[in-house]
Every structure is written in C-alpha cells, then in structure tokens.
Amino acid sequence: MKFTIAVHGAPYASLANERALKFCSAVLAAGHDIVRVFFYHEGVLAALDSTVAPQDEIDITREWQKFALQQNTELAVCIANGLKRGLLSTEEQNRYDKTAPTLAAGFELVGLGQLIDGIAAADRYVEFPA
C-alpha cells in the first residue's frame, strides 16, 4: 500500500515529527511505500537548517535527512506555510533578497497541490498533528 504522511506540529512544540518519522520507518519495514512526507502548518519548521538540538536529544532535522537519503523519500515543505515561517531555499532567498537560505538539504519547498497530489496517489493519508 501507498501512504502519504503529513506533519502538522513543530519540533519542541510537539512530538509530531518524531512520531511521523517512526511511523514512516514502520511503513517501509512492513513493505509498504511512502508517496511523500508533506510538512504543513508549524510542521514546516522541521526543515529549518539553522537549528542545533541539545546533545542528549534527537536532532529531528538530521534524522529526517538521513531517512530521506537512505529511503529515497520526498520531504515536501508547503512553500506558502514555509516562507512565512522563515524557510528559504537558495532560489527563494534570492527572490526575496534575504541574507541566507535556511532550508535543510533533503527538503524541498513545494506547492500545496503536492499534498493533494499525494493524497490522490496514496491508498492511505495519515496526519500527525501538533
């Protein structure tokens, strides 16, 4: 079966990201597929490259990056939700004349249509709220 996963909660304000990542690992371990992981609302903050996790806590941005690399999973950040919360790809940084890009490698800014496309392409849609 194909899953599309949505993450709605920010790191530290919620465990939505940690929970979604564990769920994604379990989906693949059971032999199913992930169409994409879509970050929405405050969930987009997981893609912020400039975060530094406390040493004894999970660095969720790095964990998502590792997962995406190993499993070839698409980490899709809603561009409208992301821009207003400070998520900038190099392209968007230039477009809006900001000093530095902030989007962590492995994540991409995409339109909200990719959430809908993900739901259309999947058998199951699972959301992880704040």
Added chain:
Amino acid sequence: MSLHLVYSRRGLAACSARAQADDVVVLLGDGTYAAAGMAEFPIPTYHILQEDLTSRGLSANSDLCIDYADLVELCIQHNPIVSWSD
C-alpha cells in the same frame, strides 16, 4: 471502518461522539492519559501506543498496547484515518 488517532482527553470526547460502532481508536501522546478512564466512553475497540504510555509513567493491560508496526497495520485495515488533538 475509520481509525481514530486520539492525542488528548478533549480529543477523546470529540472523537467518541463521532465514532461509529465498528471504528477503532488509538490513544497516542497525551491521549494516553485517558487510558484509565476509557470505560466512560462508548468505544468498543481501542489500543494504546505503548511508548507514549510508558514514557509518561503510565501502565495499562498489555493486550491493549501496540507499537508502530501495529499502528501501520491498523492503518492498512481502516480508512479514513482521523486525528483528534482538541
């Protein structure tokens, strides 16, 4: 049959009023604080995410407890999957 992912006690109240008899409920996150009071709600089948329960210092009948692999299997068996985080 729907699968209801419940993240809070208020979410449980909202969910239980909107669940059908053959639906399944999973308590996750702070929803696990409601585990001891489930008898108050007309929900026939429910499970509790073990790590969210035990990490909060709570315990429950082990027959009710599930892990992420079980949660994936429940998602396979049910649709739609609804989150309740009121």
Added chain:
Amino acid sequence: MKKVLVVVNQPPYQSSHALELIEAAMVGAVFDFEVSILFRGEGVWNLLGDQNASPLGRRTVSKLLAALPTYDVSSLFVCTEALNQAALKTDQLVVPAALLSPQEQAGLIARQDAVIGG
C-alpha cells in the same frame, strides 16, 4: 475523484491553523477532489459574518469562506452542538452550512477517502 473532508476545530486569528486548512480545502477543490469542510468546536467562529481582520494584519477568514462556492468547495457542514454552544444562529453565518449532529458527522467521516485536520 477522491472525497476529502477538511475539519476545522480552531477559531480564526489566534493562530493561522483555520486559515491554512481552508486554503488546503480550496486547493483540493481545484484538483477536482470532492471537498467538504466541517466546522466543529471553536472552529464555528470562522463562519461568523462581519469579520474584519485588517486591524490584526491578517486576512479576513470570512471573506475567504464567502469565496468557497467559486472554488467549487460544495459541501460546508457545521456541528449543531458547537453552534449552540457558541450561541450562533444560522443567519449569522457568512455562507450557508448544513447542520450536522455529532452522530451525523460520524457518517460524514466514514464516507471519506481522507480527512485533513481534526
């Protein structure tokens, strides 16, 4: 064509949650999904007419909702209990929404392919 229900249970303005969910509903309709929106809990306040969020520096949610029929978001539902708790009357709502009891909402949820928000 997939059936998607967007559930709004937070009021407008304190956070962008409701606004962002309504935006998702609009995009779903653009992609030819059969989109419904259910307003429940404090989410019913989004439907109140005469909102003007410009002093808050935010988009006015009721104006967005008034545009929903143009986006072909055809089915708007509101929780009867939540409407009563908010002491709102249907003639105060910015767009017509069908009243559903919690038990009727159970049936609405069961008919969906996916549920966004909660």
